[in-house]
Amino acid sequence: MSENLLEMRGIHKRFGGVHALRGVSFAVAHGEIHGLVGENGAGKSTLMKVLAGAYTADEGEMSINGNMMRQTSTHAMREHGIAVIYQELAQAPHLTVAENVFLGRLPKTRIRTIDWKKLNSDASAVISRIGFRLDPRARVADLSVAQRQIVEIAKAISQNAKLVVLDEPSAVLADSELQSLFAMMRKLSSEQGVSFIYISHRLNEVFDICHNVTVLRDGAVIDTQPIEAVTPQDLIRKMVGRELSEVYPKRTGALGNVVLSVKGLNRRGVLSDISFDLRAGEIVGLCGLAGSGRTEVLRAIAGADALDGGQIELFGHEVSIRSPRQARALGIGFLSEDRKVDGLFLDQSVSFNVTIGDLKTIGGPSALQLRSESALAQTYVQRLRIKTPSVKAHVRNLSGGNQQKCAIARQLNAGTKVFLIDEPTRGVDVGARRDIYEVLLEVLRSPDRAIVMVSSELPEILGMCDRILVMKEGQLSAELSREAASEEIIMQHATRH
Known part of the structure; x- marks a missing residue:
């Protein structure tokens, strides 16, 4: 043999x-x-x-x-x-x-x-x-x-x-x-x-x-x-084919005022007493073992799952969010971990996917101006360095990283202020991850935007986030600064009894 x-x-x-x-x-x-x-x-x-x-x-x-x-x-x-x-x-x-x-x-x-x-x-x-x-x-x-x-x-x-x-x-x-x-x-x-x-x-x-x-x-x-x-x-x-000694881009700039505040969020059997603030220009990471409630926190804030109690404040004002549509209208955007199912129209063009979140900028659905749609999409293609043959190409044919850029571009075009991003680099190859991280920093260039990010990859959490919230069994187990956190410390809080 x-x-x-x-x-x-x-x-x-x-x-x-x-x-x-x-x-x-x-x-x-x-x-x-x-x-x-x-x-x-x-x-x-x-x-x-x-x-x-x-x-x-x-x-x-x-x-x-x-x-x-x-x-x-x-x-x-x-x-x-x-x-x-x-x-x-x-x-x-x-x-x-x-x-x-x-x-x-x-x-x-x-x-x-x-x-x-x-x-x-x-x-x-x-x-x-x-x-x-x-x-x-x-x-x-x-x-x-x-x-x-x-x-x-x-x-x-x-x-x-x-x-x-x-x-x-x-x-x-x-x-x-x-x-x-x-x-x-x-x-x-x-x-x-x-x-x-x-x-x-x-x-x-x-x-x-x-x-x-x-x-x-x-x-x-x-x-x-x-x-x-x-x-x-x-x-x-x-x-x-090159060194990636700095996978995670350097962060600059001071944080601003609180843009999102969640207090005592509860969902029976899923979430218990979730409270944290998010400041302008900040990336807060949510991590923990599978089933710890990471994604459920994002879904609750985005109105995808009903809450049994708690309060959400946006720019200092209490808001009631009962559906994703209401969240979007308030400037809260949720990017699901399964972008192919929940985040994109795979058989539609890049321009369609980028602009569908806000048709007013191109004349509205009753007077859709294809030339304006293409021109607007092209600005995001250039701004976020989306690799595509043209804005007419179907999103299905793009790489995972460029699909994710299209999903983020739609949120930017829709005027999203608070980005809730679940597994931003899932299915994205090593070389393209730096591009996604650069795009996340592009999101924060506006003085009133902020990001809550869920990731299963602790190096990504440590490399990108200003603060880290550790989840365990539907509760917040710890809040750590970027400087005080390590993979070992995070796992201790995620698994301790």
Whole structure:
């Protein structure tokens, strides 16, 4: 048996004039967890689609277990034990969990009807095997995104996959679910020799789970190293082709008056006695473990969730906010962590997304002036350095970082004063994060704007926020200045009993 389960040698792939893969050579050993990192557009997805058989390489060769692959259709690669779990899940939402896990392989009775008892029992067994719990009879349409990804992982394992590709799983999995996933990966790799390719923008995860890591940049392999031989700074430099010694831009300017004051916010079973002030020019960070109530604080202030008690003051005046529409009218804007679902019109243009928050500036909906819309959008494209072929391009086709810039541009155009931003850099590659941070500082250039930011990444909280509020079980556990905070101190307050 070959030492390497997978070997890809000299892979080239072109799309018209774009040379997406430039002689990529890539190998994964039996039982290895191999990290694959790079900026958006580096070629990671293209390489994985070649591996999955969705694309045919223009040049190069690939072998599985030492056997040269002459045909690389998706069916052929599945037959050879390759399972690729993409961020955009391909499922049958109207079917049950069990039916999706064993789709195309449903067990039959003697009279050739579906053996529902065995189907549900087998699905429960494989889900338990990977360390999760799901009702096999639940409809996939009724599951969360995280639960739907678990279904895909269970499906791959049920097919006795030899190599499983996980593309940004932490974009939808909570911390506890991610740790369960890692435990499953370690168990399968060590006990059964299953190999994994792990793709993530979160380098701490790569260092936590991977044995080796490969860096792609501009369609070429820059380096492959054992994980213990590199540092996060090494990977960042290789990914972006330059030093990022200052990931977080320097802050200047004094803070102004209080623009937002929340006092004693309560939501039964969710939030208890949440009180804090937010000053003009300030970024306040909300952090804590998954389920601590971070996002719920933002949703409560934005009117997305009803409160059972408490008071909100805006610029010194008490306000009643019963809906997101009322919040927007008052100048409070909420940017959800799932911008693709809640924050953007993906199949509309950049100009539509930027200007839809305030049509008065371009003539209103009854007299929409497309030329004015395009001109206004172009000012934000230039101001926030949004990378797009034109303002007519669909937002769906932009990178995650540029989609986030469009969402922020809409809030700026709508006159938002208080920005409530949940996971500002989720799904954004390392090189583009600096751009998002610069945009957040652009938001604060107006003397009466301020930001409350939720992030799961403590370096981001420490690097960007003036003050840090630590959440635990729906309550504020601590308030820390930027100077007094550290990752260790924050975790102590987030977990202490």
